[in-house]
Each structure stands twice: as C-alpha cells, then as structure tokens.
Amino acid sequence: MSNLQPVRGTHDLLPEDRRRHRHVEDVAMATSGLYGFEEMATPIFEFTDVFARTLGDTSDIVTKEMYTFETKGGDKITLRPEGTAGVARAFISNGMAQHAPIKVFYNGPMFRHERPQKGRQRQFHQFGVELIGVEGPQADIEVIALAHQILGGLGLADQVKLEINSLGDVESRSAFRTVLVDYFKSYESELSEDSRDRLGKNPLRILDSKNEGDRKIIAGAPDFAEHLNDASKLFIDTVQTGLTDLHIPFERNPNLVRGMDYYCHTAFEFITTELGAQGAVLAGGRYDGLIGQMGGPSTPGVGWAAGIERLAMLSDVSPTRNRPISVIPVSADLGSKAQTLVQDLRNAGLFIEFSFTGNMKKRLKRADKSNARAAVILGEDELKDGNVVLRDLDSGEQKVILLSDVAQTLKSNYG
RNA sequence: GCGGGUGUAGCUCAGUUGGUUAGAGCGCCUGAUUGUGGUUCAGGAGGUCGUGGGUUCAAUCCCCAUCACUCGCCCCA
Structure with missing residues (x-):
C-alpha cells in the first residue's frame, strides 16, 4: 500500500462531519414526509446510456465528467452523476405509471469527475425529490414550497435566494433558439471562445456566461420571456402567482438556464453568495420530455436536488451527540x-x-x-x-x- | 481541462537570509489525588518539515517534477 490518501475529490466523513450531514438529511426527510413524499433508492450505477441519452450530448456532465467503465461482462456502466435519470428509469422499469402521480425523494452519493474545490467534490451527496405525473404548475409550486420549507428548517432562509425562470415548452424553445442564434451570430467574432462553441450546440447556455465581454452582448440579447407562447407564459405566470400567494420570495432571472437538456418550463435555483464559486445549493425544474425520451410512457415531471455538503457548510447548526x-x-x-x-x-x-x-x-x-x-x-x-x-x-x-x-x-x- | 496560492506535531500555526538537538498554543499520556471528572501545577510522548529527484561540503529552506488542498475560470448540487 503506497498511498494512504483518499482518492482525489473524496473525503472521509468522521462522526462529527457525518452528524452535520445527517442533520441536513433528517430535516429534508422529515419535511418531505409532511408533503407526502416517500423515500426510494436506485442503484449507484446504471448503464451508461441511462445518463448519456437523457442528460444531453452537449452537457459537460456527459462529455467529460462521468465515471464510466466496462464490466467483465462487457457492459458499459456509469456511476450516477445525478439522481433524476435513475428515478426516471426506475419509473419505467417498474411500470410506476399506473400509480402516478408519484412523489418520491432520494438521498445518496453522486459522482462527477470535476476539479475539486470547496463545496465541489468528486463524490458528493445529494438529496432530491421528484413529483412525476402532474402536468399542471401546482406541482412546481409544491416542490418549490417543499424546498423553501426545508431550507427554512435548516435556518438558511436568509442565506439563500430563489431565482426562477421559464425555459418554455418545446415550441417556444425552438423558436427562441432561432432568434437567439440570429442575434449572437451578429456578434460572433466578439464572443468568448466558449460561447462561440455553445452557439452551435446549446445557445441558451450563452446566457449564463460569466465572461465580461459576453455579458455586454447578453445585455442586449432578446428576452426569452417575450418569446414564450401563450401556454408557456400562462404556466410560468401561474407558478409565480402561486409562490407569491405562499409568501415565498423569488426573483425572475431571465439568464437562468440549465445544463441538462431534459428541462422545460420552470427552472429554479436557490443560490448563496457564501460558498464562493459554488453558488447553487438546491436546483431543479420541470422535465416533461424526459420519461418519454427514455422510452417510457410520455409523463411529465418536476423535481430538484440539493447538495448535502453545501447545505451542511452553510448551516451553523452543529448538532451534538446524545448524552450517555x-x-x-x-x-x-x-x-x-x-x-x-x-x-x-x-x-x-x-x-x-x-x-x-x-x-x-x-x-x-x-x-x-x-x-x-x-x-x-x-x-x-x-x-x-x-x-x-x-x-x-x-x-x-x-x-x-x-x-x-x-x-x-x-x-x-x-x- | 486552464490560471494563481498553500503544504512544518493529532489540530491551528510560528520558524530556518541553506549549517549541530525544528518551536508555540490546543489536544494526548503520566503524576500530585492507588474509590471520584471538569480547574490548577509538574513532567512526558509525538515530526520521512506532502512525495520524488536535482544543485550543494551541507536542503525543511534554492531549482524541477509530482500529489493533495485551496481561490478564480469552467461546470454544477
């Protein structure tokens, strides 16, 4: 044994650290229970296709961050980089459509081969919820309300801010995409190299570029909100009204987009400025196309995932051991x-x-x-x-x- | 994947303009107190100075590489 260091980007959770994580999990689970969500678990690895096909060919997760290997039997396997694809796969495999709508949460390790930083490990832990089979915006409101209540229960209400946006339905998005590409084409030579690259693959992603030169061009870019069709507009308006009625503060951020292709309509993030570059502590959205795209019955869904490490770091609570x-x-x-x-x-x-x-x-x-x-x-x-x-x-x-x-x-x- | 910073005791950190036994606080162990903790006092253990190579009479210190952490980019939870 030549090296007793843990593998890069992995960490031991000694009892004290684990207690902090456990507190986050306990609050999340208990609160989810109040909303009628039940725990489920899917395998930590899946066939590579489960992730490759659903997350999108252009997402960084698929193109460079997955832990993929071949088994002795010749199967291509990937350690899960996120939880939704596995839940969707299980939904189809187990014929859960007949029980829809279903409300589940999961909790466990995820794996991404990224450069480690504070709040960003290669093995990290997520708690997530999925509400599958409800088409209307009430489902979106419900999962966001749950997220809000969990963060409140952790004492983080003042440390995070909710941002939401609409990615529209398929029709709106493809129409907007055309408009957006036309706009950016006229500035192509001034865009950053990364953004020029995205122009062909995923032009929406240019909108959340942090590059200073890009930001100036983005400031004049067409607004997605103005290109939504009536159905999409009604959907996001209903979500916003619902949040307001529930006294959940939020901000519309027109530049909030998603790294994964399966999202539509509502996209949201609870963000903080207290973790450096790792601002997102809980994020999610609606994924109506996902289950159909995987080969299951066309079924809408909405959900989110939260980073346990990030929440634990943000929380001042350091729960004490029971006294013997x-x-x-x-x-x-x-x-x-x-x-x-x-x-x-x-x-x-x-x-x-x-x-x-x-x-x-x-x-x-x-x-x-x-x-x-x-x-x-x-x-x-x-x-x-x-x-x-x-x-x-x-x-x-x-x-x-x-x-x-x-x-x-x-x-x-x-x- | 790209750029910057850091790495000395279990922990937090001093220090060595290259030179004999590398220090402090906290923690740990022992004793004062062989049937009584938290305080105090006295003593003690604990270091490949991240790792490998190079320069040198001599390297913890200088140089190169490498690993890990960290900050930013990127990405995202």
Missing part, C-alpha cells in the same frame, strides 16, 4: 456485575456507555469527555448493602441508591 450515562465499576472484579447492569439499563431503553478500562479517575474523565450526564458507580462498600452511587456529572452531586432502583431512577431523572 456512564456505568463505572470501581475495580476490575466488579466488571461482570457492571456488565449485567449495563445490559439491564440498555434493555430499559437508556443510552449507556460502559467504562471498560482504567482507574476511577480515568473512567470518570472519559465519562466527562463523552459528555455523560451521570455516572453509576459500582463499589464494593455500597454493593454489600445492595446499593450503588449515582453521580450527576453536571452538578457533581451524588447519592447512594438501591441497585434495584437504578433503572427507574435514571429514567425519571434523565429519561
């Missing part, structure tokens, strides 16, 4: 007696740490380190009369109680 009660035998030959007591107390539903080694001083010190609330001390002198010492570690007060009363006393004092 320590059981300490004074001498080694009381070990088995102590072990029995420990077992009884755990069976009674109490969080007990058994102090294995060391002298009294050491064991109490360790109990203190573990943030124990109390220590039950077993000593020969007290045991002769069937007693033990119960010491409260916050106050330092201790009293002698009957061994047979320990469980009940602990439950009433610390349960």
Whole structure:
C-alpha cells in the first residue's frame, strides 16, 4: 500500500462531519414526509446510456465528467452523476405509471469527475425529490414550497435566494433558439471562445456566461420571456402567482438556464453568495420530455436536488451527540456485575456507555469527555448493602441508591 | 481541462537570509489525588518539515517534477 490518501475529490466523513450531514438529511426527510413524499433508492450505477441519452450530448456532465467503465461482462456502466435519470428509469422499469402521480425523494452519493474545490467534490451527496405525473404548475409550486420549507428548517432562509425562470415548452424553445442564434451570430467574432462553441450546440447556455465581454452582448440579447407562447407564459405566470400567494420570495432571472437538456418550463435555483464559486445549493425544474425520451410512457415531471455538503457548510447548526450515562465499576472484579447492569439499563431503553478500562479517575474523565450526564458507580462498600452511587456529572452531586432502583431512577431523572 | 496560492506535531500555526538537538498554543499520556471528572501545577510522548529527484561540503529552506488542498475560470448540487 503506497498511498494512504483518499482518492482525489473524496473525503472521509468522521462522526462529527457525518452528524452535520445527517442533520441536513433528517430535516429534508422529515419535511418531505409532511408533503407526502416517500423515500426510494436506485442503484449507484446504471448503464451508461441511462445518463448519456437523457442528460444531453452537449452537457459537460456527459462529455467529460462521468465515471464510466466496462464490466467483465462487457457492459458499459456509469456511476450516477445525478439522481433524476435513475428515478426516471426506475419509473419505467417498474411500470410506476399506473400509480402516478408519484412523489418520491432520494438521498445518496453522486459522482462527477470535476476539479475539486470547496463545496465541489468528486463524490458528493445529494438529496432530491421528484413529483412525476402532474402536468399542471401546482406541482412546481409544491416542490418549490417543499424546498423553501426545508431550507427554512435548516435556518438558511436568509442565506439563500430563489431565482426562477421559464425555459418554455418545446415550441417556444425552438423558436427562441432561432432568434437567439440570429442575434449572437451578429456578434460572433466578439464572443468568448466558449460561447462561440455553445452557439452551435446549446445557445441558451450563452446566457449564463460569466465572461465580461459576453455579458455586454447578453445585455442586449432578446428576452426569452417575450418569446414564450401563450401556454408557456400562462404556466410560468401561474407558478409565480402561486409562490407569491405562499409568501415565498423569488426573483425572475431571465439568464437562468440549465445544463441538462431534459428541462422545460420552470427552472429554479436557490443560490448563496457564501460558498464562493459554488453558488447553487438546491436546483431543479420541470422535465416533461424526459420519461418519454427514455422510452417510457410520455409523463411529465418536476423535481430538484440539493447538495448535502453545501447545505451542511452553510448551516451553523452543529448538532451534538446524545448524552450517555456512564456505568463505572470501581475495580476490575466488579466488571461482570457492571456488565449485567449495563445490559439491564440498555434493555430499559437508556443510552449507556460502559467504562471498560482504567482507574476511577480515568473512567470518570472519559465519562466527562463523552459528555455523560451521570455516572453509576459500582463499589464494593455500597454493593454489600445492595446499593450503588449515582453521580450527576453536571452538578457533581451524588447519592447512594438501591441497585434495584437504578433503572427507574435514571429514567425519571434523565429519561 | 486552464490560471494563481498553500503544504512544518493529532489540530491551528510560528520558524530556518541553506549549517549541530525544528518551536508555540490546543489536544494526548503520566503524576500530585492507588474509590471520584471538569480547574490548577509538574513532567512526558509525538515530526520521512506532502512525495520524488536535482544543485550543494551541507536542503525543511534554492531549482524541477509530482500529489493533495485551496481561490478564480469552467461546470454544477
């Protein structure tokens, strides 16, 4: 073993880090439950086609960021770079259309071969929701309301800002695309190299270029909102009205577009300025064409995904470990007696740490380190009369109680 | 994939204009207190100075490469 570093872009989550992630997940899951979403899980890898066909030939994710390999059986496999494609595939594979609409959430690791940065790892974790089978804008409002409530539950309401935009339906988008290409063509020589490249592949993406020269040209570009057809216009207006009615603040950002091809109508992002270049903490949109395009029954859908790492970094909350009660035998030959007591107390539903080694001083010190609330001390002198010492570690007060009363006393004092 | 910065103890960081035993705070261990923690005091352990190569009598320090982290671009959660 020559290298004990973890693979680039991967990290160990030690208990403290994991606790922070877990808190984010707990809030997200509990809140999703209130909205009637249920957890599901799909495999961490899929056939490469599942992602390659759905994310779009021009997306960076497909063209350069996927972990793809061939199995011994010759199958082309990819570690999932995002969650929606897998859920859509599962929707089709399991004939879930008959149960539509379905409301699910997922939670787990995703993989993208990008250059690591703060808030951007190669293995990272996403929590996401999908609402599949509802055509109307109420579904969009519902998933955004859920996102808003989760972020609020994490205490991040003031640190993030919601931006939304409409990508229109297929008709609107292709019409706008023509208009947009015409416009940018007339400035082609002044565009950045990246944007010139996008002109042929995905001209909408030019709109969110950060290049300064591009920005000037974009400022004069045609506005998608003015090129939406009536149906698309009504759709996004309804979403906006709904958000306003629910007192969810948002801003329309005409330059908000999506990296993945399957989005239409509503696109939204909750963004922050506190994570440097990694501004998006939760983002999603509507993907009516996706399931049909994968070969399933034409089914609309809307959803989003949130980066657990980014949310955890943003959140000030550092949840503390539960506080145990320590059981300490004074001498080694009381070990088995102590072990029995420990077992009884755990069976009674109490969080007990058994102090294995060391002298009294050491064991109490360790109990203190573990943030124990109390220590039950077993000593020969007290045991002769069937007693033990119960010491409260916050106050330092201790009293002698009957061994047979320990469980009940602990439950009433610390349960 | 492109450009900049950083890498010294478990953690946060000093330091060496190239020269004998590389320091601090926190943490850890031991003792004062062999049946009582959090405070205090005394002592102690812990370092391939990221890795590999080069220059030099001599490299933790200079040079090159490489790895990791980090900031920006890109992309996105």
